[in-house]
Amino acid sequence: MTGRPLTTLTEAQRAEVETLAAVLNAEQIADFLGIGRTTFFAILNRDEDLSERYKRGKARAIGAVAQSLVTKARAGNVTAMIFFLKTQGGWRESVDLAVKQDPIDEIDLSQLSDEELNALAEYGKMLENAKKSILDARKEKANGRWSVA
Numbered sequence: 001m002t003g004r005p006l007t008t009l010t011e012a013q014r015a016e017v018e019t020l021a022a023v024l025n026a027e028q029i030a031d032f033l034g035i036g037r038t039t040f041f042a043i044l045n046r047d048e049d050l051s052e053r054y055k056r057g058k059a060r061a062i063g064a065v066a067q068s069l070v071t072k073a074r075a076g077n078v079t080a081m082i083f084f085l086k087t088q089g090g091w092r093e094s095v096d097l098a099v100k101q102d103p104i105d106e107i108d109l110s111q112l113s114d115e116e117l118n119a120l121a122e123y124g125k126m127l128e129n130a131k132k133s134i135l136d137a138r139k140e141k142a143n144g145r146w147s148v149a
Contacts, residue, residue, distance in 0.1 A: 006046075007039050014050055021057025029054075
């Protein structure tokens with residue numbers, strides 16, 4: 001066999017992997033151990049016990065954070081509730097396309113009540129007055145008589 005000898009970890013380092021896996025990613029653990037990332041992954045691939053320790057450390061941390069999330073959600077934290085339901089409950093946000101349609105397209109003017117027709121006429125008058133005011137203000141500004149009332 002040629003090349004470098006296989007890197008092995010001491011029992012203390014192996015125990016440390018499980019502890020560190022709760023807070024560090026694999027590359028950070030490799031840095032801590034003073035080995036390369038690919039070397040660390042190679043060790044994990046050939047050493048089932050170390051791989052299990054790494055997974056167990058990650059799982060413990062995820063479990064602790066998840067428990068905290070569930071506790072906050074149960075206590076009424078809306079953000080925690082939404083996050084939990086989206087990630088664990090299959091909820092998702094969607095846009096109702098019917099809401100996006102232009103509502104005027106769906107109004108049958110012949111079906112409006114007198115009150116609704118009067119409100120529509122009043123709205124039209126207000127819109128025309130607003131347009132006239134804007135045009136008048138633009139003319140005054142162009143003629144140098146700009147004033148703010």
